[in-house]
Amino acid sequence: MRAYLKPALLLVGLAALIVAPLGQGNYVIYLLSSWLIFSIAAMGLNLTLGYAGQISLAQASFMAIGAYSTAILTLAGWPWVVGMLLGVVLCLVVGLLLGFPALRVKGHFLAFVTLAFNSLVFLVSRNEEWLTGGIYGLSGMPRPSVLGFAMTKNLPFYYFTLFVFVVFCGLFYGIVRSPWGRAFKALRENPIRAESLGIDTRRLTLMAFAIGSACGGLAGALVTPLVQYIDPTSFALGHSLRILLMVVVGGAGYFFGPILGAAVVILMPEFLRFTEGYYLMIYAVLVIVLMIYCPSGLIGLGRKLRDLVRRKPVDRGDLKAGAQL
Amino acid sequence: MSAASPVLSVRDLSKTFGAIKAVDGVSFDVRPGEILGLIGPNGSGKSTLFNCILGQLKPDTGHVEVNGRDVSGRRACDLNKLGVGRTFQQLSVFPQMTVLDNIIVAGQEHRGTMLGRLFGAPDAGLAGEADRMIDFFRLTHLRDQMAGSLSYGQQKLVDAAMAFMAGPSLVLLDEPAGGVNLTMLAGLKERLSTYNREHGTTFVVIEHNMEFVMSLCSRIIVLAEGRVIAEGGPEEIRSNQTVIDAYLGG
Numbered sequence: 096m097r098a099y100l101k102p103a104l105l106l107v108g109l110a111a112l113i114v115a116p117l118g119q120g121n122y123v124i125y126l127l128s129s130w131l132i133f134s135i136a137a138m139g140l141n142l143t144l145g146y147a148g149q150i151s152l153a154q155a156s157f158m159a160i161g162a163y164s165t166a167i168l169t170l171a172g173w174p175w176v177v178g179m180l181l182g183v184v185l186c187l188v189v190g191l192l193l194g195f196p197a198l199r200v201k202g203h204f205l206a207f208v209t210l211a212f213n214s215l216v217f218l219v220s221r222n223e224e225w226l227t228g229g230i231y232g233l234s235g236m237p238r239p240s241v242l243g244f245a246m247t248k249n250l251p252f253y254y255f256t257l258f259v260f261v262v263f264c265g266l267f268y269g270i271v272r273s274p275w276g277r278a279f280k281a282l283r284e285n286p287i288r289a290e291s292l293g294i295d296t297r298r299l300t301l302m303a304f305a306i307g308s309a310c311g312g313l314a315g316a317l318v319t320p321l322v323q324y325i326d327p328t329s330f331a332l333g334h335s336l337r338i339l340l341m342v343v344v345g346g347a348g349y350f351f352g353p354i355l356g357a358a359v360v361i362l363m364p365e366f367l368r369f370t371e372g373y374y375l376m377i378y379a380v381l382v383i384v385l386m387i388y389c390p391s392g393l394i395g396l397g398r399k400l401r402d403l404v405r406r407k408p409v410d411r412g413d414l415k416a417g418a419q420l
Numbered sequence: 421m422s423a424a425s426p427v428l429s430v431r432d433l434s435k436t437f438g439a440i441k442a443v444d445g446v447s448f449d450v451r452p453g454e455i456l457g458l459i460g461p462n463g464s465g466k467s468t469l470f471n472c473i474l475g476q477l478k479p480d481t482g483h484v485e486v487n488g489r490d491v492s493g494r495r496a497c498d499l500n501k502l503g504v505g506r507t508f509q510q511l512s513v514f515p516q517m518t519v520l521d522n523i524i525v526a527g528q529e530h531r532g533t534m535l536g537r538l539f540g541a542p543d544a545g546l547a548g549e550a551d552r553m554i555d556f557f558r559l560t561h562l563r564d565q566m567a568g569s570l571s572y573g574q575q576k577l578v579d580a581a582m583a584f585m586a587g588p589s590l591v592l593l594d595e596p597a598g599g600v601n602l603t604m605l606a607g608l609k610e611r612l613s614t615y616n617r618e619h620g621t622t623f624v625v626i627e628h629n630m631e632f633v634m635s636l637c638s639r640i641i642v643l644a645e646g647r648v649i650a651e652g653g654p655e656e657i658r659s660n661q662t663v664i665d666a667y668l669g670g
Contacts, residue, residue, distance in 0.1 A: 105577065129496060150661060165465065167431035179516075236491055252425060269539075272542045272543070273538050273539070273540065273542060274524075274525075274528040274537040274540065274543075275537060276551075277517070277521055277524065277525045277528065277536050278525065278528070280514065280516065280517055280521075280525075280527075281514050281517070281525050282516060284514040284517070285474070285513075285514055287496075287508075287512075288508065288512040288513075288514070289514075290495065290496045290497045291474065291476075291496045291497075291500060291505075291506050291508075291512075291527065291563045292497075292500055292525065292586070293497050293501050293529035293586060294496070294497060294525075294529055294536070295495075295497050295529075298534070348516075384652075412632045
């Protein structure tokens with residue numbers, strides 16, 4: 096019975112995502128699309144930070160690279176998929192390069208390196224007007240067409256985003272379930288031990304940055320046709336911190352953590368709007384309380400509650416069977 | 421390479437930290453299938469010597485050969501690929517992974533290429549082998565528990581099992597008995613002896629527990645102030661006056 100529970104829950108979740116925008120206005124559909132896109136970006140950061148333990152404050156800058164690549168190419172008449180692929184590959188390469196400092200510096204110092212990179216991308220997108228449109232940004236990017244069917248309206252574009260999201264989740268699950276996922280966790284928990292077990296921690300650190308950044312690039316490539324207008328402020332440091340918040344609030348190192356976190360960061364403020372001027376304050380207090388009482392995020396909170404209900408006995412072998420050795 | 425060639429050969433190894441000579445011109449060989457003990461008072465340079473051999477520290481002088489191949493300055497992950505396993509003085513399991521995952525991760529890098537592992541089976545085809553290793557160390561009842569939730573002694577066993585998972589020809593054990601209770605210690609010694617007998621794996625063991633070393637090892641090297649001061653069988657070492665003086669500060 097339990098073996099069917101997870102696939103059944105996944106199907107229910109997918110069905111909910113399919114019916115959620117039906118009968119809704121443009122703003123709600125935009126929010127749902129936005130949630131899916133930021134989930135992709137946050138899942139990428141989750142790989143770098145949650146699974147591999149490498150701090151990064153630059154995820155928004157990879158969204159910028161993906162978004163600008165897609166915008167520039169689609170405005171030049173190329174199909175969206177070409178822009179997206181270029182953006183993802185570019186982010187993969189740049190992410191790999193950004194990983195090199197992580198081989199030398201850790202923790203707060205690495206955070207500052209990635210923060211500086213975020214600022215660098217922001218400055219390039221603001222100052223290189225010939226390429227990025229400068230402070231005026233780029234606008235009028237067309238939405239993609241699939242099999243000749245244009246996604247110009249919001250609902251079809253939502254389903255297009257959902258399709259990309261589902262395919263992405265499948266690929267991402269494949270990575271974290273593979274031996275790579277186990278090696279990423281080993282790198283996070285004890286890099287010296289991991290290295291002694293034959294894991295090439297340098298190469299793995301670079302891969303964690305490269306793959307996480309490529310996910311940011313994919314999210315950026317989806318932002319471009321969603322909003323059809325991008326400017327440097329859309330990818331400033333504040334957005335990297337927002338993506339970090341999604342990972343931490345949802346639960347770093349858990350597959351569904353960033354998806355839940357993105358829902359909290361993007362959708363919850365909307366639910367709190369009835370409180371009018373207080374909604375941001377209430378939202379901030381809720382996040383602070385969650386972080387104090389459950390630093391492992393919403394998934395960690397769920398597991399704590401589950402353990403409370405089930406009260407699974409812990410086998411302390413030192414008290415019984417362990418000493419039989 | 422002939423059958424009698426050493427598995428590990430250390431030649432004139434030195435390591436200095438500022439004004440302190442932690443390891444001072446140490447040389448020794450370890451023969452195939454041998455269990456060599458490395459003992460000495462605290463600060464005698466045992467762990468530094470281990471770390472220099474295993475690529476965790478870069479020695480100032482000297483070189484290290486494993487199975488006739490010069491591995492001086494090689495990274496720890498390369499040494500593991502060449503058949504060298506190790507345990508650490510401190511607990512070195514991955515606490516937020518199950519015991520099974522700890523054991524699998526210890527062997528998976530020896531399966532296929534890095535890219536192949538991305539698209540391969542989640543367990544890298546090692547689940548059966550990992551179960552046998554878990555069984556061998558009598559950890560079966562803890563297989564699916566998080567390693568971090570185990571007792572200190574149990575984590576030490578997981579740590580040891582990890583060192584053997586890749587089928588190494590040489591294993592360096594850094595204080596395997598530290599913090600392990602007496603009953604568990606007897607079991608650990610018996611497991612190590614059995615593994616050595618069945619697989620012919622060579623061990624180098626750093627240990628402060630004299631009873632453990634004397635009963636497990638066939639040959640012992642004594643270090644003091646970074647230098648080898650004595651070498652021989654357990655009985656010989658037990659009665660060596662230089663060794664007694666080094667331990668008593670004489």
